[in-house]
Amino acid sequence: MLEVKDLVVTAGGVRIVDGVSFEVRPGEVLGMVGESGSGKTMTMLAVAGLLPGPARITGGTAALYGTELTEARLERIRGRRIGFVFQDPATSLNPLMRVGAQIAEVLRIHGLGRTAARRRAVELLEQVGIGPERARVYPHELSGGMRQRIVIAMAIALRPALLIADEPTTALDVTVQEQIMRVLRAAQRETGAATVLVSHDLGLVSEAAHRIAVMYSGRLVETGTADEVLGAPRHPYSAALMRSRPRIGAGRGPLPVIPGHPPAPKSRPPGCAFHPRCPVALARCAQEVPPLAGGVACWAVQDG
Amino acid sequence: MSAGRTAPRVLRAGAVWLVRLVVTVLGVLTLLFFLLRLSGDPAAVLVGPGGSQEDIDRVRTELGLDLPLWTQYGTFLGDVARLDFGVSPHTGEPAISAVLARLPLTLQIVGATLALAVLVGVPLGMLAAARARHASARAVTAAASIAQAMPNFVLGLLLLLVFALWLGWLPSYGAESPLHAVLPTLTLAAFTVARVVRLVRAGLLEAIEQDFIRTVRAKGGGRLRALARHALPNAFPPVLAFLVVDSAYLLSSTVIVEQLYAYDGIGKQLVDAIFQRDYPIVQATVFVVAVLVVAVSAIGDVLGALVDPRVRREAAG
CATH class of the missing domain: 1.10.287 (Helix Hairpins)
Known part of the structure; x- marks a missing residue:
């Protein structure tokens, strides 16, 4: 069970994640969606304590089964209680190390002996659909999809309580995406991990997620079950996002787009960050940030 | 495979x-x-x-x-x-034997320089990268800049002055004992070690930004593991390439450094031979150095392939 409360991440004096709160229950998949730059990845990197150089957590807390995830604690439990699958499998493996050894490394770090780690690494390879003979190959000898299976094997090696998958299929061929999602969901079911699936791909999220959180400009704007958010989105941004998604049988004609661009965090407008692009914005929207209440952060919904 | x-x-x-x-x-x-x-x-x-x-x-x-x-x-x-370069007109000795007799002394200071580059340069480079903002790291980087910028004949004279003349700790000329090799080695090694420090530092700072380092951290690996086990091997190829090229440069630098300390290696022998128009010695020296340079580059290729599996595959073509 992951509980995140009022998380703030600051980089260069700018809040790139601005007061985000959510929960993920054991066995549940939370789909975190939003355009690029909306802060989804930063939120999850912050939870795992993996923020890049200039970014820092400057507010809020994250707790896993009631224990607060401090930096010192994360150093001990990362890889064991928290598994992370990254976006680009081409760069997330060490090019100079055999893949079997890279899987075994996470087990060795958390106390397994050499032989036991090696044996378990082979089991994990089989679990993600790779023959044990591939343990001795190097990353460049594998396809992107195969490499991502290796990363997944590392992430689930110690049956983590929390599994974070950050755009796990974005860098892959469409034909491979489906397979990787199947491997990931099987791993998630097998480990029973609370899972956060970060993606800009609504189709992917709609198939895999039980609940959905929509982010815009570093803030959460809507949360709910997958059916609610995808079927009847309440926030104008979520609604626009759903409309702009290509669907089979939707007829010809251009896809509806959201006019304008998402703001960079440093030029985020006051009030609701979406109000300059919002078709139903009220005067109040430009002045006060709407709180997330009843699963939606929108004055027009809450007042209307 | x-x-x-x-x-x-x-x-x-x-x-x-x-x-x-x-x-x-x-x-x-x-x-x-x-x-x-x-x-x-x-x-x-x-x-x-x-x-x-x-x-x-x-x-x-x-x-x-x-x-x-x-x-x-x-x-x-x-x-x-037939490895016959003729006989030295001055000593009557076959030129190739004369050169091979002096070669160990030169290999001693060049080898010691390469050893210092690895044993001192690499750890200092790691320190400079690991604590990039710390005062100790800044001191290392600054010292490396100075050592790199100083010509070896100036440094040689300086060391001679301080350690041989003023302090009297080390002999100033000759090659009778290993102690005699210390000052020539230090003179030769200053540039090489300094360059290795800077290459390792730059390579590590670049490698540490790579995604796979974040993966190591995500697996629960500490900073030291990420740096030493993952970033360092990835920072190694430029260091290796430099050391291969530098070996040739070191062999030619012995001409100056050995002269300075009257150290009887092939560098000093070559200079003497040129002044005496002793062509057999000159030709034999050039032959031996050329063979050494090619051999070092071959060793470099083997080491490079050992570190990087991608190079192995390219070589297999």
Whole structure:
């Protein structure tokens, strides 16, 4: 069970994640969606304590089964209680190390002996659909999809309580995406991990997620079950996002787009960050940030 | 990757190396042969200023210098193939034996320099990268800049002054004991170690930004593991490439450094031979250095392939 409360991440004096709160229950998949730059990845990197150089957590807390995830604690439990699958499998493996050894490394770090780690690494390879003979190959000898299976094997090696998958299929061929999602969901079911699936791909999220959180400009704007958010989105941004998604049988004609661009965090407008692009914005929207209440952060919904 | 293909691959690499060795050595010696002929009449030099024209002609016939240039070149290549570079006119010793006798002293200071580069340069580079903002790291980086910028003859004189003259800790000239090798080694090593420190630091700072380092951290690996086990091997290829090129540079720097400390290696021998117009020694020295340089680059290739599996595959083509 992951509980995140009022998380703030600051980089260069700018809040790139601005007061985000959510929960993920054991066995549940939370789909975190939003355009690029909306802060989804930063939120999850912050939870795992993996923020890049200039970014820092400057507010809020994250707790896993009631224990607060401090930096010192994360150093001990990362890889064991928290598994992370990254976006680009081409760069997330060490090019100079055999893949079997890279899987075994996470087990060795958390106390397994050499032989036991090696044996378990082979089991994990089989679990993600790779023959044990591939343990001795190097990353460049594998396809992107195969490499991502290796990363997944590392992430689930110690049956983590929390599994974070950050755009796990974005860098892959469409034909491979489906397979990787199947491997990931099987791993998630097998480990029973609370899972956060970060993606800009609504189709992917709609198939895999039980609940959905929509982010815009570093803030959460809507949360709910997958059916609610995808079927009847309440926030104008979520609604626009759903409309702009290509669907089979939707007829010809251009896809509806959201006019304008998402703001960079440093030029985020006051009030609701979406109000300059919002078709139903009220005067109040430009002045006060709407709180997330009843699963939606929108004055027009809450007042209307 | 199969074992069956490994043997032919090694054989092929060996064959390529041999071809490279022959081509390089042949090229260097050919160049040297014609340059020496352009630099004046060796017979006149050997006879000396007081000799008559008859004396010069006699020496010329004895040495075969009256034959057509191409015939001389052919004879020269035949001699080289038998490792016969002639006899030093000053000592009467075969040139190649004279050079090989001095070679260990030179290899001692060049080898010690390379060892210092790895054993001192790499750890200091790691320190400079690991604590990039810390005062100790800044001091290391600054010291490396100074050492890198100082010409070796200036540094040599400085070390001589401080450690031999003022402090009297180390001998100032000669090559009788390992202690005599200390100052020449330090003089030679300053640039190399400094460059390695900077290359390791830059390589690590770049490698540490890579995604796979974040993966190591996500697996629960500490900063030290990420740096030493993952970033360092990835920062290694430029260091290796530098050390290979630098080995050739070090061998030629011995000409200056050995002269400075009257250290009896092949560098000093070469300088003496040039001043005495001792062509057999000059040619034998150039031959030995050319072979060494090609050998070092071959060792570099092997090490590079050991570190990086992608290079192995390219080599297999």
